[in-house]
Amino acid sequence: MAKFTGRTSKSRKQPVQEVAKCETPDGLLNDAPASYPVADTTITALQIYHNPERKPDEDGPWNNEADKVAWIDEATGLGCIMLRQEDGTLSGYVGVGPEHPLYGFEADAVPISVSCEVHRGITYGKQCEVNRTELRAKGKPRQERYTVCHVTRTRWVQDYENVQTTKDEFEHEELWWLGFDTNHTGDRRPNDRYYSPRKGDEYRQQAYIYENCVALAKRLRDVADRKTMKSNGGLGQPLLPPTAEDQ
Template structure:
């Protein structure tokens, strides 16, 4: 598995690089993933073709939708089926083929803001 954990000790040492699940209330795929640049965490939700946000670039998401998320939305793209499942922004449910995630549009946010714990940050916030 391609590791993205930051070197050295820290609270992140016991965390997984990626956790994926399906939200039981909405049926939407969810991912928490460690980013390679900075070692911080990011969160994603996958929406299907029938969802308002499907295919919408993150910069074009209408303010009228009044979506509030930590630091704002900073990602929107199709399933990254070419990347390694262990760290990609793609959630392939058990029992399905790896290519089946291609009809999901992932919308996400990053936790690398001024008050966030960012492993590569050396300004005393660790």
């Protein structure tokens, strides 16, 4: 199956299944790459999770949204994630590999020219959570539907097999994830008990998160491409002489 690599790669043709409404809306909904409609388009999602622990209880625009969606942006080859937080809001993340100029940058160190691409700027800069053993309520280990990391088959099924990943027991390439939140002033936070709604506050829907993720992925790819051009003397890839047919 495809996995997040942080590098531009040709998309592989894989069987795509339609996502059916899950009778038990808890856990992984797709057992293969699945089509997922968002923002007037359809992406091929590698993970689609529903998580009732974080889904707002009241009715709202989040009713038909998944709580975690992971996919590879076709235009850039970069891994992207939309993830619901405890306050009911959605956050977005894009992963880059070790060769990227911003790999290892913490959130406040990301250049403004990149940070400005997303809602209220970059607020997250961390490595894959694959080796972390963060505990949740009731002493349970952190589960896949909460993590910010690229997808492998082992991690894909760990919720069902109760596997706690604490070592690299499978092929794993570290990614560095840059992300943003939607829990700022002017954002509606449906699960935050300390939040007092104000006129004009807006819940940032999944379509909005997707558009921000795509914009960030494009800017991150541009940054990497500029570094490549600079290392090649500013010329990029050399042009080949025209063929007889072109002349």
